[in-house]
Amino acid sequence: MKRLRVAIDGPAGAGKSTIARRVAEALGLLYVDTGAMYRGITWVALQKGIDPVDAGALASLARDVHMELRPEKDGVRVWIDGKDITPFLRDPRVSRAVPVVSGVPAVRGRMMELQKELARRGGVVMDGRDIGTAIMPDADVKVFLTASLEERAKRRVKELRGYGHRIDPDQVGRDLAERDRADAAREFSPLVKAPDARLIDTTGRDVESVVQEVLTLCRTRL
Ligand code: C5P
Numbered sequence: 030m031k032r033l034r035v036a037i038d039g040p041a042g043a044g045k046s047t048i049a050r051r052v053a054e055a056l057g058l059l060y061v062d063t064g065a066m067y068r069g070i071t072w073v074a075l076q077k078g079i080d081p082v083d084a085g086a087l088a089s090l091a092r093d094v095h096m097e098l099r100p101e102k103d104g105v106r107v108w109i110d111g112k113d114i115t116p117f118l119r120d121p122r123v124s125r126a127v128p129v130v131s132g133v134p135a136v137r138g139r140m141m142e143l144q145k146e147l148a149r150r151g152g153v154v155m156d157g158r159d160i161g162t163a164i165m166p167d168a169d170v171k172v173f174l175t176a177s178l179e180e181r182a183k184r185r186v187k188e189l190r191g192y193g194h195r196i197d198p199d200q201v202g203r204d205l206a207e208r209d210r211a212d213a214a215r216e217f218s219p220l221v222k223a224p225d226a227r228l229i230d231t232t233g234r235d236v237e238s239v240v241q242e243v244l245t246l247c248r249t250r251l
């Protein structure tokens with residue numbers, strides 16, 4: 030069977046990771062959560078007391094860090110320098126700093142190199158912001174998932190409460206909007222829909238129907 034390559038991009042909270050994981054499971058493909066990679070390096074930078082605007086220190090960190098993505102039943106786990114840091118990835122401090130860290134060209138360059146390596150092998154569903162435009166411009170299937178800001182904020186509040194974080198729902202909405210603005214304004218591989226990506230607005234839709242729509246697209250390319 031063809032080693033399908035599926036790219037799923039979109040703004041924060043559009044449902045990318047849920048949909049990407051389900052599609053990967055259904056087709057027996059590897060799921061790569063590229064946001065988790067940027068979050069991972071951001072968490073390590075915060076732990077080491079590196080200022081998210083210190084591009085030099087971040088560049089050395091990105092060069093030296095050993096990052097592994099380990100697919101497990103409950104999702105992908107991120108290991109950095111021999112430690113499973115998955116539980117910290119959704120920490121609000123990480124969410125706030127990640128657009129700055131991910132905009133540093135040396136950090137992006139290193140992460141993109143790792144992602145392109147995974148993409149080359151095929152048999153992969155990758156989600157992020159620049160997968161269909163920069164990482165897999167020749168993907169078999171490209172999807173751009175979106176939803177209204179209100180709905181995305183509501184989902185993120187539910188998710189964060191599930192992780193046990195104490196949150197202010199209005200702040201969550203403001204943080205999402207700010208993160209989208211920063212991701213779209215970035216000079217180097219910004220958040221943008223690839224011209225040949227299928228636009229799917231998930232506002233008011235249930236997960237299952239979106240999964241089926243993406244699976245139908247995938248099956249036409251097998
Ligand atoms: O997907 P998630 O919301 O976990 O991504 C966290 C952040 O990582 C994004 O807001 C963005 O700053 C960065 N990111 C990126 N490029 C990707 C995936 C994520 O810049 N391909």
